[in-house]
Amino acid sequence: MKVHLRFTLILLIVFAACSTQRQYTGIDPDAPHALRTGDYQTALTLYEDFITRHQHDVLSIPDSIYRGAGLSAFHLQKEEKALNYLNLIRHSETAGADVHYTLALLNRRIDNLSREITALEMYLASEPKGEKVQAMKERLFETYAESRNYEDAVEIWNEIERDASRKEPLLNTYFKMQKALENEDLLDDIAEDLLLLNPDNTDALYHMAQKYFWQAENLYQSEMEAYERNRTHRQYAQLLSAFEVLNKDFHKSLNYFLRLYEIDPKPTYARFIGNIYLRFDDKSKARYYHGRAEG
Secondary structure, three states: OHHHHHHHHHHHHHHHHHHHHHHOOOOOOHHHHHHHHOOHHHHHHHHHHHHHHOOOOHHHOOHHHHHHHHHHHHHOOOHHHHHHHHHOOOOOOOOOHHHHHHHHHHHHHOOOHHHHHHHHHHHHHHOOOOOOHHHHHHHHHHHHHHOOOHHHHHHHHHHHHHHHOOOHHHHHHHHHHHHHOOOHHHHHHHHHHHHHHOOOOHHHHHHHHHHHHHHHHHHHHHHHHHHHHOOOHHHHHHHHHHHHHHHHHHHHHHHHHHHHHHHOOOHHHHHHHHHHHHHOOOHHHHHHHHHHHHO
16 A cells, blocks of 8 residues: 555656646747847747647646747737737746736737836836936826826836926926816916927916916906905006006916917917007907907
């Protein structure tokens, strides 16, 4: 009985060893060499040959095979195939920075935001000092902002701000995020920075145009109401003084809105321009722009 049991254990050990070895045999050594040297078609052919030969026993296919097949397919612009292979190992230890980087690109192209975020996060976790770190952090910031994960977006922005604030698309995203967060005290400075990068940035132009319009309009309304309640020489003098201030703001707003209207003649811009000309008592121009606003 003991002899039989010992023989059985030996068979199991031998079988397990053979099984383990079988997982790593049959791989043409030319496959990884072809991948390393950029012969992607040869690499893909060899990797897929291995996959085909083991398709009835997928447990015998090591993750390195899927990695090689996926990366080869990606370089050959066979993106669906690359995605299928690399998704099989995205949580594997075999999936290093190059796999996560590739998955981030692929998921971005198919607009799978949640998978792209995961790939970006895993890349940064696996390659915290890699050459692509800045670009990956910048993209992660954009994806966090797009998914309204603002807390994480702000945290990433603090890491990338030095370079990212010099890039209009990233700074524009940051501006929109702070606007969504209603951090009004930050918007003026960001808008001014955007206009330094691009004088025709419409988000920044519109913000500044509205800022000066409502600053002037609110002062106009409050001072007119005060004068209507108390028609004295002193109140009239205060009204005239206020008009000097609000006229400057209306002119600033008008310049911004005229630039916006030149870039894109939207009815909204025309309506604001018409209202400003009304405050300047230029009824002819007011009628013209109000007419454009009505179409």
